[in-house]
Amino acid sequence: MQDFLETMRDRVLKHFAASQMTTPVPRISVAVSRGVGDPENTMCGPGFCLVLQGTKQLVIGNQALQQDAGRSFASLVELPATRCLFETASREPYVAVGLTVDPVLLGELLADLPPLSPRSEPSSFSIADGTPELLHAWNQHLALLDAPGDITALARPRERELLYRLLQSGHGGVLRQFVWEDGGLAQIRKAVSWMRSHFDQSIPIKTLAEIAAMSVPSFNRHFKSATATSPLKYQKALRLQAARQLLFKGNDVTRTAQAVGYDSVSQFSREYARRFNCPPKQDALAMREERAGPPVAMI
Secondary structure, three states: HHHHHHHHHHHHHHHHOOEEEEOOOOOOOEEEEEOOOOOOOEOOEEEEEEEEEEEEEEEEEEEEEEEEEEEEEEEEEOEEEEEEEEEOOOOOOOOEEEEEOOHHHHHHHHHOOOOOOOOOOOOOEEEOOOOOHHHHHHHHHHHHHHOHHHHHHHHEEEEEEEHHHHHOOOOHHHHHOOOOOOOOHHHHHHHHHHHHHOOOOOOHHHHHHHHHHOHHHHHHHHHHHHOOOOOHHHHHHHHHHHHHHHOOOOHHEEEHHHHHHOHHHHHHHHHHHHHHHHOOOHHHHHHHHHOOOOOOOOO
């Protein structure tokens, strides 16, 4: 398995020098980070991440997760998380790859497989060791970086194989939830999707519970189980992450605060600094100087 990891690592470093970026292969992204990063609050997922070199530590709610080389992380919904990246002891960079799930392709694949009933209390995220079959599928898919002319013909069947191997791995339960429409997690996903489209508005818990077809107590319980936080804190995390994107693009602090739903600029600045350990104006300048937008914790 180490051979697969080293081959994929070398391929990523051949094409990408640093930072996080998308690739010519649809729904595949990569990350390269040097040094030891400070812990940073961000939004994590949804999708999959495989660490090829180095270590990533994630804190989601009260759960601390560690990904070393060969371990992968999966998330069904976007999760507020604290992330820290570490290079190796020999100062080699952190390297990882990510996959965004195509629900259409996944649905087609599941239709060809024997049906499996969902667990009564499925998890919205998981961490698992890579199997030889899964790493082989990742390696085959990433090989398209060396053959861009083959992407149109081969990307889809190789992505299908990768999804199949993920279904067979410790992430199978999470992956199936992307297309299941019944159960508590599916209902929470509907509410989360609505929140993402209306995060700049005041959202009564009763409205979210109705979208999820649950009572308010049941919704609060299921939401906390799926996201490791409350609906109010989740909305605040969405607002501040969106604000960080706007600041990076050049918006000033006042316009940004208003755009993400804050009536008070001073309150926005306080909450922004509390989450990102830096005032919004200073953070925006730092991101622009580094020419790197807000990090995505999935990779």
